[in-house]
Amino acid sequence: MKTVGMYLVELLASYGVDTVFGIPGVHTVDLYRGLVDSSVRHVTARHEQALGFMADGYARATGRPGVCFVITGPGVTNMATAMAQAYADSIPMLVISSVNALGHLGSGNGHLHELPDQRLFASSVSEFSHTVTRAEELPQVIARAFSVFSSGRPRPVHIELPLDVITAPAGNLPAPVSPPPRATTGPAAEQAIDRARALAGAARAPMIFAGGGALGAAEEVRWLAEALDAPVVMTINGRGILPPGHALAISWSASSKAVRDMMRASDLIIALGTELGPTDYDLYANGSFEMTAPLVRLDVDAQQLFRNAVPVVPLLGDARETLVAMRRTGLTGSAGATRAESHGTRRAAQCRDEGHRELDAASRRDLSLLEEVRQVFPEASIVGDSTRMVYSGNLGYAAPRPRTWFNASVGFGALGYGLPAAIGASLGSGRQVVCLAGDGGFQFTLAELGTSVQHGAQVIVLLLNNSGYGEIKNAMLSRDVKPIGVDLHTPDFVAVARAYGWNAKRVEDGTPLGKILSQARQQGGPWLIELLTTEDSQKELALF
Known part of the structure; x- marks a missing residue:
């Protein structure tokens, strides 16, 4: 008989999951039944916090969600630190845990690994936390999780399976479809792109901040930088978007005096997929980070668009898709003349030199x-x-x-x-x-x-x-x-x-x-x- 635990592994494989990080326990034995003949690799860690960090590193290196299997109670509480790290840095992570059987949830009777409310505990460090109460819910909640990873701001998702649901029959569930349908994020609104294009084209001394949200748009960021002759300051999570030898690449901290000086000399700042948060932009907590030029800001998260700095043109959409749409029409105004003067290249070189002297x-x-x-x-x-x-x-x-x-x-x-x-x-x-x-x-x-x-x-x-x-x-x-x-x-x-x-x-x-x-x-x-x-x-x- 195929159980829900076995079906789950098939479902994950259909979404392209090739690795699960976990530590088996008595409450998750039936999750592992489906791994025996599966193509999904299991990596056994020595501690749940560490296996969460492994999933985080896997996700950052590949761009695909890291997946974890953990037990009820201490498995989830040990995972919380790793989930919080991934939440803070917008890293896709799927944490699948067991939980006590239906009817025993939050009973306070002292069942093994019992927490007062495990779902609520995990919800504070996840995009959402869901308890599967019927086998039929599983395909839907997995689809929701992967939609979080492929659209919007990727963050951890927690799904818990009661012990009696894990072992429930799954023969009536639909066969997983590969690849399954999933939600994606498109470009920003055309009108907003037009406004950003006009500002960028008229700027004589623009600069770009590129963060982790632009990692998948390296080619497009390079196009924009070269089209505008704009130096690109890469945040900690955005390093490598432009290679070290590129004339417009700046890998100095956004909190450095060199970058501050360049900001003050810029007439347009374009922020791509970055929180503009203090650990990147106000590392020394001296309050010196301020936008002295109009800000065009592109982010997949509507709320983040207005945190830390308010843009004159907010672009809500996927970084790559939005820059592709902008590139399709091209830029107008003074961008060509500015680039011909190599003004941005000189500014970038000066910033690098000053940063090194600091x-x-x-x-x-x-x-x-x-x-x-x-x-x-x-x-x-x-x-x-x-x-x-x-x-x-x-x-x-x-x-x-x-x-x-x-x-x-x-x-x-x-x-x-x-x-x-x-x-x-x-x-x-x-x-x-x-x-x-x-x-x-x-x-x-x-x-x-x-x-x-x-x-x-x-x-x-x-x-x-x-x-x-x-x-x-x-x-x-x-x-x-x-x-x-x-x-x-x-x-x-x-x-x-x-x-x-x-x-x-x-x-x-x-x-x-x-x-x-x-x-x-x-x-x-x-x-x-x-x-x-x-x-x-x-x-x-x-x-x-």
Whole structure:
């Protein structure tokens, strides 16, 4: 007999799902029955929070939703942090959980894994949370979920299946259709596009902000930038929309003085798929972010169009579809003359030069390290936790293409993200991924070293070890707070990594890594490179 749990796997496969991240439990055994003969791969994590981060990394690297199976109660509560991170960054994630049987929901009788209201709990970190009470609901709610992912602003969706619904017969349900119909978002309204086109064509010194919502429109963003001779400032999640060598590409933080100066000298600002939020645009919390020029803003979320800055022309629609429609008609006015003068190219070059001069010595050193990584692994993605190298990269790392630079240091800012997200990104893309982590955050999800080996992820970890929460310690000192709770006893990370089957090496922070990275590339397999920053670095190095 085909059950609802078995039918669910068939349904997911029809939507193109090829990977599910999960940890089986007694409440989800019957979800796994359908995976046995399925083409859908199952990746077993060591903790639900980490499997959520893996799904997040998979989604960011591929552009497809990451899918998770978790148990009732603690599986859902453990997933909440990962869901919140994905919610903050508009990442498509489908979380499918079990829940106690119908009639037992919220009873308070002490059933295994019982929560007072699991659906309500998950709803605060998801676009919607739904309890399937009848087998016939399942195709409809899955269709709703994938419509969220393909139209509007993608965010996590939670669907819970009561234990008695999972095992209910599904023989009368319609056979999944592949590909199934799904909703999509089209271009902005023609009248709004015409107004934006007129403003853009008349501008003499325009500039563009490109965020994560424009990742799928890289070719069209490039067209717009070149047609307007407009510098493009890429946010943290928008890095790589223009390649590093492009004359109009700017990978400096939108909070930098260099970008502020360029904003003040612009007569039109075009924002594409970006929240204009403080962690990108007011990183130093000094209130210096303000629109001094008319704003044309394109976003798929109607509410977001009016958060943080109000546009003179709001464009509600898909970034790629809207720019394709604009390109079809072309631009008029002074755009051609402005481009001929190469004014925007000079402005972009000046911004890059000024941005580089703003950096302190440590940030410059970190950016040089990241450039070494890019040279040795030009196809690799770099995925990060909250750590110094990530902060430096957010200030000025130029990603080679979209979806190759992302981290959890801004927005929701969950620690422990780096390693599992790197694993998910590698399994989804099939490519090498370099993970940037600090010793504090790394220990949140250290056990996922085993997941990486078990499932063949191609991951290299650059682990900065200062034996504590260094950034928080610095924050305490800057506020005249005596550091407490920030110094950690750390394990022998090299020994731990080797115990999990990784190659591992310990060097002093600041050591050129080109030779070691080349060795890792030649040998293959997962690698951990620990960068020591303690006063005893030389003593430790002598032991190895």
